[in-house]
Amino acid sequence: MRNQQVLIDSLPQGKLSASNYRLAESEIAPPAAGQVLVKTTAFAITAGTRAGLQGSASYAGAPTTGVVMNSTGVGEVVESTVAEYAVGDAVVAPTGWQTLSLHEARALTKIDPSHDPVHYLGPLGVNGLTAYFGLLHVGQPKTGETVMVSAAAGSVGHLVGQMARLNGCRVVGVMGSDAKAQVLVDQLGFDVAVNYKDANYRQTLKEATANGVDVYFDNTGGMILGSALFRMNVGGRIACCGVVSQYDTDSPEPGPRGIPGLLVNNRITMRGFLVFDFAQHYAEARQQIHTWLQAGELISLTDEVSGLEAAPEGFVDLLAGGNVGTRIVRI
């Protein structure tokens, strides 16, 4: 069968551009013993994959060219050599940006037919699990505390804020447009949303966090992390999830001022985490998240683009902050 792919053609110098990718077409082999052939129906574009294109060390490993761009996708089994998967089964898979992909059975997750498959790219997938474990296990918010989250309209951030609200916290979102701010407050129940691009950002944040910040969920690093540090209460916790402010550049900023001085004075804990470390608790988290979704208490925002060839521009736009919710490419 013919497989359409988007390959990494060159590594970005400075900012990523769509020309760092190229479309390719090739013949895909039938599945070998133990393998399953999956036809992609949709995949997610997430900021964290930009780190994998940097020369610097990253959990994503060293960058290479000539390979298909990586991503998590959902799809349908079109050919199977194993008993557990039948043709037509809906699965989650590390599809990458391509229409067909071959997987060992153990790399797949079967999708419960009562669930919307696309939720596995959002609240029931890596984004939702990252929000859940980062907020609840790393941040450990208590009822009545203030939770601040950056990239608050992003795929992880919009879920973090809602989960904080569901845990009885006051929620302050930081994002880069007033339109996003309105979505967070009006549709998702954030208490307040602050635009970091405003000239008065620091003053506005101060007013929005009059009682300080107890938990800061950091998706950005950089200037927003710097501003959060000065708002942290004694004993505050910073869950370090991502560094989107530093991905799309050759010259990352130095760390924020006040590290480690403010950490000492205010006994702040900063803890970096990767969702994979919580794998043994995924099932219970997915159950809780599914319950919230069913009850309408947690809203999953998706921001869809259509067609494989739209993925590169969709990624560039995401890194510039163009998305609201999880960016998904439908094939």
Added chain:
Amino acid sequence: MRNQQVLIDSLPQGKLSASNYRLAESEIAPPAAGQVLVKTTAFAITAGTRAGLQGSASYAGAPTTGVVMNSTGVGEVVESTVAEYAVGDAVVAPTGWQTLSLHEARALTKIDPSHDPVHYLGPLGVNGLTAYFGLLHVGQPKTGETVMVSAAAGSVGHLVGQMARLNGCRVVGVMGSDAKAQVLVDQLGFDVAVNYKDANYRQTLKEATANGVDVYFDNTGGMILGSALFRMNVGGRIACCGVVSQYDTDSPEPGPRGIPGLLVNNRITMRGFLVFDFAQHYAEARQQIHTWLQAGELISLTDEVSGLEAAPEGFVDLLAGGNVGTRIVRI
């Protein structure tokens, strides 16, 4: 009675100098009801008090002039209005840099007559307790792990390294002179000591921490924190205790590069702490430390200067790294 004092005469612009202090003499009132008059026999000079002379926010509060320089001291009761303290009792007190001082009884700690009073300025005092709780409660080292400590020949650092050794860890000290390095390895049982002033510092540190660092006890911040971050193992802990690299300046450096990116990739926890938060556990810690001292397993290094008037130069020299162990001024 006449009281000799060292007052803060002016706040330092840039680096601290002895001329920021002046000697003064005044009459001290007899103790009012509930008070105790203490004659200082010795006091400690610690780098952390430099933070109290900075305009920036610090746990030490806003800086002022015309007041006696603060410090913890040991002394003898010379006049008492309370039953718990008799003339001649040895006590720990917030004496400051002066020969006599008045205290409410609750501000004093009685010294066990079987203990060396000067140990209350070192291993049984704030320095020792800071080392103990920062290493064991914040850093949580496990047997066989590697512990790195900066300002390793300082009042806190030289105790941290020994306590890490006593907990079965490999100990790597970082300090600014080869003479100090020799003391740490030859007298205190550090496994290796690395001079951060060497041109090859980063490479030497890499070789000294071939299996990475599991716990970094940070007394300095700045460049040494930056170098430690790149040596941390997955799941490593950084106990943020002090920022001596940033105290004696008007223009602190930005935070180290790699924050928060490295924290995420390697799931590192950085936690700031103040020893006062562990006050309810002081007694048990002192007992353990006393046991180590008695057994000769923990060595307390002191670096003494003589006479109140020597204190300002002693502080300037300490900030330049001139001390080995706890700097104590004997009256």
